[in-house]
Amino acid sequence: MEPARKSDTAATSVGSADLFDASTDAAAVISRDGAVVGWTRGAEALLGYSAPEMVGASAGRLLAEPEAPARVGGIADRCRAGNGWSGMIRVRHRDGRPLDVLLRVSAAFRMDGRECFLLSAREERGRWTMAQSVLDGFLARSPVGMAVLDRDLRYVWVNGTLEQLGGVPQEERLGRRLSELLPGLQGEALEKLMRKVLATGVPVTDYEYDGWSWADPHRGHAYSASFFPLVDTDDTVTGICYMVLDVTERWAARRILSMVNEAGTSIGTTLDVLRTAEELADFAVPRFADFVVVDLLEPVLGSETHEALLDDAGSAPAQPALRRAAVRSVREGCPEAVYRVGDRVGFLGPPYDARTLIKGDPLFIPVLDADQDSWATAEPRRPDRIRRFGIHSLISVPMRARNTALGLATFARTTNPAPFGSDDVLLARELVARAAVCLDNARRYTREHTAALALQRSLLPPALTGGTALDVASSYLPADSAGGVGGDWFDVIPLS
Structure with a gap:
């Protein structure tokens, strides 16, 4: 019996690991003459046959191949010699359909004076057919672009995914190189990276780069690529496979x-x-935009509160009073600008008025049309500048901080051909929000500093007199140089 167990182990070791789990296998005991002695629920x-139908009946009725009896005879001779057997065999279900099962037969043993064999079987479900289906779905229908x-x-x-990412049909790619397409x-x-993989055999994973594609030529994209060599059975590198994902x-x-x-x-x-407004414009050009202007409300520049936005009736005026605080461009001299720093500027025109500043929602124009009536209505010179310098995309973000309109x-793009996108609107809002807080801090400091100086000046004597006998001079030096307040008072003391 020991040699039989060893043979069974060797035979089943070539299968998957779950072959060792026999808890769900079908099991039966067959006598030497082929009669069924035992029949389990498995x-x-x-x-499909019940135990009463099979016990005592011939097991030959289960065979589904004409040559099966001769094959079964050979298996029986092997098992009588003390060796077990395992392999594939086709049997027939009670409903008539054939089944391919993995059958294991023990070495012969005696039970109730008869020579018997223990059989266990499980259905083989066509693993390669399933693997082909999975492989086809993985390669052809994968959401990751793949190429060989x-x-x-x-x-x-x-x-197909790589075709969509690059915008180049498969028939145009085959036989050509990436740098050509x-x-x-x-x-x-x-x-160059792929040649290194071919030379070393070491894969490269998650290599990120940016660029454009024919699928979306007007917008930059970022990609993550992985490269690995294709190796033949004799360890010869035959090519390279790469996978690309849009990130x-x-x-x-x-x-x-x-x-x-x-x-x-x-x-x-x-x-x-003013310096804070300039820093916002300096930072955004050319990192984010080609042309940036920052316009501040006149009350902000005058250190007043946002209440100046409201008229006597408590509603927002149609045209808020704005002055240009900063302007920057990738072109020298900022020729795109209609107004210069310090000029009073108009708004964008109807329907964009002071309510836009108070509400705080950005104005996003991915494709700018210079012929739109509102541009000429607000400023007749503006459409000409838009056409002359190619201003094609625009984002205007109200500056607000602590519920205060500032x-x-x-932000506009001219030399950069890519239009602004929704992600750019988010970035513009974040930059403006940070700048608005800094600007509001500067405004509050200016207001408080001005108030402190006014108070200090009101406390100083308007004039000094020394009579006819003395010439009196005075000097004031604040103890707090930043705040401009504090210090000691000195006076003229009359002598006897």
Whole structure:
């Protein structure tokens, strides 16, 4: 019996690990003459025959192949010699359909004076057919772009997702290289990386890069690529496979976080209103926009509160009083600007009025039309500047802090062909919100500093007199140089 167990183990070791779990297998005991001696519930579940139907009946009725009896005879001779057997065999279900089962037969043993064999079986469900289906879905229908290239880095196979990402049909890719199809997608750098993978055999995963594609040529995208060599059975590298995933949203989120953090160290370095507005414009050009203007409400520049926005009836005026606080451009001299720093500026025109500042919602125009009536209504010179300098996309964000309207920051793109997107609106809001808090701090400081100086001046004597005998001079030096207040008082003391 020991040799039989060893043979069974060797036979079943080539299968999957779950072959050792026999708890759900069909089991039966067959006598030497082929009669069924024992029949379990597992056998009934597998083949459909109940125990009363099978016990005492011939097991030959279960065979589904013409050559099966001769094969069974050979298996029986092996098992009588003290060896077990395992392998595939086709049987027939009670309803007539054939089943391929993995059968295991023990070495012969005696029971009630008869020579018997213990059989256990489980259905084999066509693993390779399922694997083909999974493989087809993984390669052809994967949400990840995939391609196979030969050793010359020419396309051999491309899935549909990669076609959509790059905008180049499969028939145009096959036989050509990446650098030939998408020259603006860092093709040479990617091919250099793939040659390194071919030479070393070491895969590269999650390599991130940015670029454009024919699928969306007017907007930059970010991608994550992984490369690994294809190795033949004799360990020969036959090509390379790469997988690409669009990670633009992930890059945009990182970019927003990075720029907002950087803005924290660049905006609001002083407690000066105009300087804070200039720092916002300086930071945004050219990182984010090609042309930026910051317009502040006149009450803000005069250190007054936002209540000046309201008229005598308590409603917002149609045209708020704004003055240009900062203007920056990638072009020298800011030729796009209609107004210069210090000029009183108009708003964008109907329906954008002071309520836009109070409500705080940004104005987002991804594709700017210079022929729109509101531009000419607000400022007749503005449409000409839009056309001449190619201002094609715009975001205007109201500046508000602590429920106070402060002004309006406008970002535009001219030389950068990519229009603003929804992620850019989020970034613009974050930058303006940070700048607005710094600007409001500067405004409050200016207001408080001005009030302190006015109080101090009101306490100083209007004039000094020494009579005809003395010439009197005075000097005042505040103890707090930042606040401009404090110090000691000195007076002329008459002598006897």
